[in-house]
Amino acid sequence: MKAHIGDRLILEGTHLGDGRRTAVVTAxxxxxxxxxxxxxxxxxxxxxxxxxxxxxxxxxxxxx
Known part of the structure; x- marks a missing residue:
């Protein structure tokens, strides 16, 4: 996995009822x-x- 500053990191839920989380790469x-x-x-x-x-x-x- 490769990222740049400003890209979004998306984490999919791993358990029933878990939501998706989104973050912005800052460093x-x-x-x-x-x-x-x-x-x-x-x-x-x-x-x-x-x-x-x-x-x-x-x-x-x-x-x-």
Whole structure:
């Protein structure tokens, strides 16, 4: 998995009733875009460091 600053990290729920969570990548720890990522969660605004698992995928940032 590779990401860039501004990309969205989408985590799909793994259990019945779990919702999807979306975060924006705010910082990278590696120049090649590999995890871990610093992200800001859109649902609560918290910033965390994440090592995404198989339930996650990256959506590239849209340029406007």
């Amino acid at each position: 990278l720890r590696h120049d090649d875009g590999s995890p871990p990522y610093e992200v800001r969660w859109l649902d609560d605004g918290r910033t965390t460091l994440i090592f995404p698992g198989p339930q996650a995928h990256v959506e590239p940032a849209t340029s406007s």
